[in-house]
Amino acid sequence: MRGIPVFFSLSLxxxxxxxxxxSFGTMLVPSPFEVAQELARMATQPETWxxxxxxxxxxxxxxxxxxxxxxxxxxxxxxxxxxMRLLTPLVAALQSCPPILWITLLMVWAGTGSIVPxxxxxATVFPPLFANIAQGCLALDRRLFDMARLYxxxxxxxxxxxxxxxxxxxxxxxxSYAAAASWKVTAVAEFLGSSSGIGAQIFWxxxxxxxxxxxxxxxxxxxxxxxLELTVIAPLRASSEAFTGKIRxxx
Amino acid sequence: MKIRITALAVxxxxxxxxxxxxxxxxxxxxxxxxxxxxxxxxxxxxxxxQMPLWKALADGTLKFTPDTxxxxxxxxxxxxxxxxxxxxxxxxxxxxxxxAMRGAPIQLVSxxxxxKFYLLSSRPRIRTFTDIRNLPEGTEIASTPPHSPxxxxxxxxxxxxxxxxxxxxxxxKQLSLKVMQGKADLLLMPEPLVTVLLHKAPHLRVVASxxxxxxxxxxxxxxxxIAGIAVNTETLRHHPGxxxxxxxxxxxxxxxxxxxxxxxxxxxxxxxxxxxxRPLALASLKRDIVRVRSARESKEMILEYLNxxxxxxxxxxxxxxxxxxxxxx
Numbered sequence: 330m331r332g333i334p335v336f337f338s339l340s341l342x343x344x345x346x347x348x349x350x351x352s353f354g355t356m357l358v359p360s361p362f363e364v365a366q367e368l369a370r371m372a373t374q375p376e377t378w379x380x381x382x383x384x385x386x387x388x389x390x391x392x393x394x395x396x397x398x399x400x401x402x403x404x405x406x407x408x409x410x411x412x413m414r415l416l417t418p419l420v421a422a423l424q425s426c427p428p429i430l431w432i433t434l435l436m437v438w439a440g441t442g443s444i445v446p447x448x449x450x451x452a453t454v455f456p457p458l459f460a461n462i463a464q465g466c467l468a469l470d471r472r473l474f475d476m477a478r479l480y481x482x483x484x485x486x487x488x489x490x491x492x493x494x495x496x497x498x499x500x501x502x503x504x505s506y507a508a509a510a511s512w513k514v515t516a517v518a519e520f521l522g523s524s525s526g527i528g529a530q531i532f533w534x535x536x537x538x539x540x541x542x543x544x545x546x547x548x549x550x551x552x553x554x555x556x557l558e559l560t561v562i563a564p565l566r567a568s569s570e571a572f573t574g575k576i577r578x579x580x
Numbered sequence: 581m582k583i584r585i586t587a588l589a590v591x592x593x594x595x596x597x598x599x600x601x602x603x604x605x606x607x608x609x610x611x612x613x614x615x616x617x618x619x620x621x622x623x624x625x626x627x628x629x630q631m632p633l634w635k636a637l638a639d640g641t642l643k644f645t646p647d648t649x650x651x652x653x654x655x656x657x658x659x660x661x662x663x664x665x666x667x668x669x670x671x672x673x674x675x676x677x678x679x680a681m682r683g684a685p686i687q688l689v690s691x692x693x694x695x696k697f698y699l700l701s702s703r704p705r706i707r708t709f710t711d712i713r714n715l716p717e718g719t720e721i722a723s724t725p726p727h728s729p730x731x732x733x734x735x736x737x738x739x740x741x742x743x744x745x746x747x748x749x750x751x752x753k754q755l756s757l758k759v760m761q762g763k764a765d766l767l768l769m770p771e772p773l774v775t776v777l778l779h780k781a782p783h784l785r786v787v788a789s790x791x792x793x794x795x796x797x798x799x800x801x802x803x804x805x806i807a808g809i810a811v812n813t814e815t816l817r818h819h820p821g822x823x824x825x826x827x828x829x830x831x832x833x834x835x836x837x838x839x840x841x842x843x844x845x846x847x848x849x850x851x852x853x854x855x856x857x858r859p860l861a862l863a864s865l866k867r868d869i870v871r872v873r874s875a876r877e878s879k880e881m882i883l884e885y886l887n888x889x890x891x892x893x894x895x896x897x898x899x900x901x902x903x904x905x906x907x908x909x
Contacts, residue, residue, distance in 0.1 A: 356757075378594070379601060385591060386598030440663030441656050443602050522659065524650060532652055537855075538753035560587040 359541040367545040381549065384526040387443055388515035391450025392507055398451075399458035399503070404492060406459070407466025416463070424456040428514050429521075436522045445522030446515045453514045454507035458500075465499025466492065505565040512557055516550055616644040618815065618822075621651050621660055622670035624855025625752070627772050628868045629693035629807035630670045631844030632833035633826075638847035641829040648849060654727055661686060667815040668826070673882060674729050674889050676810045680905045685813040687907055688875035689823050690830045691882065693807025695869045696770040697730035697790035702783045703765050709788035709796075717743045723768040724755045729806060729889055730768050730790050736888040740797040756780060772856050772864030779860055786867070805882045808875070813904065823907060827874050834872040841865045875906045882906075 343361050350358040359367075371377040406412045431452040435445045469492065477487045519528025527550060534543035622630055636642045649666065651657040657671045661679035669676070673691060680686045699712060699721070706712060723731050726749035738744050750758065752773050758764040759781050768790070769777065778784055795802025809830065811823050837844045845861055852861075875882070886901070 379598070382594040382598030383602060384598070385594045386596070386602060389595040390599065436655075436659035437662045440660045440665030441651075442665065522656075524652060524656070529652070536652070536751060536753060538757055556587050556591070560584045560591070564584065 359544055363541045364544040367541040371545055380530055384515055387446040388511045391447040392511040395451045395455040395458055399455055399462050403459045403462030404466050407463035413467055420456050420460050428453050432518050432521050441522045446518035449518040450511045450514050454511050458503045458507050461499045461503035465496045469495040501565050501568050505562045508561050617647050618644045618667035620646040620668045621649045621666040624852045627861050628870055632692055632830040632872050634847040635833045635844045636829040667812050669810045673805050673808050677886050681900050686810050687813050688808055688810045689826045691805040691808040691873050691878045694803040694871045695791045696806050698774045698786050699788045700767045700784050701787050709793050718746050720746045720748050721766050721768050722750055722755055722764040723747045724750045724752045732889040733790055737797055771868045772861050775860050775864035805878050805885050830872050837870045879906050
């Protein structure tokens with residue numbers, strides 16, 4: 330029963346794809362069978378898995394770096410309403426920068442390679458993560474901090490027992506968005522600014538007009554996106570909602 | 581839950597593997613004790629401009645181990661140059677010059693690509709360059725690669741009576757597809773792509789060589805300093821004699837390559853066959869010329885060529901293109 334939506338969506342997508350292949354010709358839109366054959370061939374090649382690994386590593390590195398910085402700076406900024414007021418326009422400006430701008434600048438500053446996708450992921454997901462964490466920190470009950478100060482609780486314990494648990498729903502919500510975005514941004518940054526990784530393979534497939542291969546890489550991108558959604562993002566979103574609900578109940 | 585944990589574990593393993601690979605790749609590119617490893621950034625879609633380099637490496641005249649990387653397109657090459665990434669670059673002279681004018685650490689060593697661009701057509705009425713000159717202004721010519729210097733050369737020839745055509749840029753394979761679908765029949769493209777396309781679309785024929793017509797119209801030599809080999813000036817600080825050694829080795833390869841160009845193709849890494857099959861690359865040599873000249877020797881021609889590409893922006897006296905670009909200290 331749980332598999333019905335997946336089966337329905339998949340059947341619809343494959344039917345539409347087949348229809349396009351028949352209408353436009355297999356030269357432009359290869360049939361699902363052709364692409365499945367290409368995928369099967371690629372799955373036996375270690376290079377395919379290494380390419381996948383490179384992209385996952387870059388995305389994860391950018392995401393982890395952004396999360397670490399957002400936690401440190403977000404908590405620092407969120408501890409003071411004045412600091413938040415002063416930083417809000419800067420964060421809004423950073424949030425409005427499209428990834429393509431970072432890609433272009435980083436290609437000039439750092440050349441092509443791993444730095445471009447990692448830094449672009451960082452630049453794309455850092456502002457929303459920072460804003461989420463800082464807002465969450467600002468929304469924490471100040472009375473808890475006053476009481477902790479009164480009882481001379483060490484700062485490390487305050488962070489561990491009050492700040493971080495209070496931030497969890499905000500962090501999880503931010504992370505669910507960041508994990509979904511980082512994956513797509515990595516592929517785009519690799520397409521333009523790297524010679525390895527899935528994005529670069531999509532570029533080469535397009536450049537050499539190897540359409541079945543292009544579709545096969547697209548299938549891998551979508552497959553990995555769905556896996557991420559089901560294994561990381563959806564559970565994060567659910568945990569964030571559950572956490573918020575629990576806090577409301579307790580309140 | 582079990583499926584989720586397994587999928588997450590697979591993702592983590594992939595991330596760790598990818599991360600380790602990227603780190604190991606970085607360290608293996610660095611200098612290793614006992615051998616000099618230099619990163620060479622090149623393209624699989626060029627033949628004559630890089631044949632002297634690979635032949636010199638195969639002959640042992642150049643004593644370094646190349647760590648080969650491919651640039652994807654001219655934008656990618658520009659990014660690499662501006663960031664000073666790589667030790668040796670094979671690429672377009674105009675791209676090198678543009679980056680050098682913006683302060684990139686580049687010294688052009690030799691010019692190795694002199695005759696590249698051809699006009700092709702499948703229209704029955706277009707047989708000679710005169711037929712092209714008689715076409716109305718605004719006629720569309722499909723060109724490749726995007727930002728092809730060939731377009732700038734044809735634009736410069738407008739003052740010698742060539743009509744102002746509309747040049748439509750395409751990626752090489754995109755243009756091949758259009759030709760095979762019959763959607764493009766008047767083209768401007770470089771070798772070895774010309775040979776590749778003639779093989780796929782036999783109804784096409786070569787109408788004129790851009791460099792030949794440039795020579796005919798201007799009264800200058802029928803060749804242009806299009807592509808070459810450059811070094812990173814930062815690399816030269818660690819390997820002070822590299823530029824001279826490279827220049828000497830590349831120049832020494834000219835005569836043997838003129839006699840036996842196949843030896844040059846055989847010296848190129850096998851991976852190049854993925855971009856252009858070896859028999860086609862070999863066939864392309866009949867329209868390409870092997871000629872190696874040092875950057876210093878070709879300076880006047882280079883400046884003239886760059887003035888054609890970027891009118892009024894490249895005179896070395898104005899300080900836009902540094903003298904170090906040609907190897908001055």
